[in-house]
Amino acid sequence: MISMEFVTHSSYETKKLGKLLAEELRGSEIICLTGDLGAGKTTFTQGLLRGLGIKGAVTSPTFNIIKVYNLKAKSYKLKAVFHIDAYRVRAKDVLDLGWKDFAGKPDSIVIVEWAERIKKIIPTNAVWIKFEWLDEKKRKISLK
Template sequence: MDEMSVTSHSADETRRLGTKLGGLLEPGDVVCLSGDLGTGKTTFVKGIATGMGIAAEVTSPTFTLVVEYEGRIPLVHMDLYRLQEGSAGENGIVTGADLAEIGFQDYLEGDGAVVVEWPLGAVDGLQDSLWIQFYRHPLPRVDERDLRVRSTGTRSRNLMVEWMKQWLF
């Protein structure tokens, strides 16, 4: 069981899903969130922050790329959207060097949990990590989202199973 799927019926439900996961995150955990704009990735991270005891409001770090919040353990919130090939605006294409510039590897080895929106190709070969892909439903179910969850190692698998257990039971 390395893959699971859960449906959210509202932004609030997505937030609460995040809060449950946030309560389980430990230093070194990596959670990658993919899916189109507006599918609920940042909404989910707001929930994670609540679950980690973070009072500060989480906003999308699209223009800052990375923001760190102090909670039970640090939450490192990245949004790499702007580093995507072709989305770097008038500065042109941005390369993997930029990942190094924001200290990507240092964060992975730091004392916090790392949550990445728009994980790029460079993130693919990542260590044990939990991947969540957000999907919209066809109209008219505008407030529904499917979260497809996948683990790539032992730690993320345990995390996924514990999260879903707490959510469903």
């Protein structure tokens, strides 16, 4: 099992790390982000989405649970990125939003903040990334 640890010193560095991960994604990945409030999950997601070619404002889906970004490039098999914030929901709510229709499909990437809260519906091959607050500007980001 590959396990990696990074310490970032600014939100810029955390976004950059997200962007680096984006380059490795091919479709069907489920990226699970865990860690406390303000640990950097949304910041990381912003970099990841940018790296996937999504332009414009990237905001947290906190108040609408899920945000869908459609990718238009015809030559590219990846069609959509789903950004879920599971902070206030239960696994069943996410299932009701069509989880099984998009999660793990070859043309989608799914990013889940607070994924531990809906762990029972997350497939075992998901990528888990843990965010820890070290100080005002420092975060430990571990990939397992």
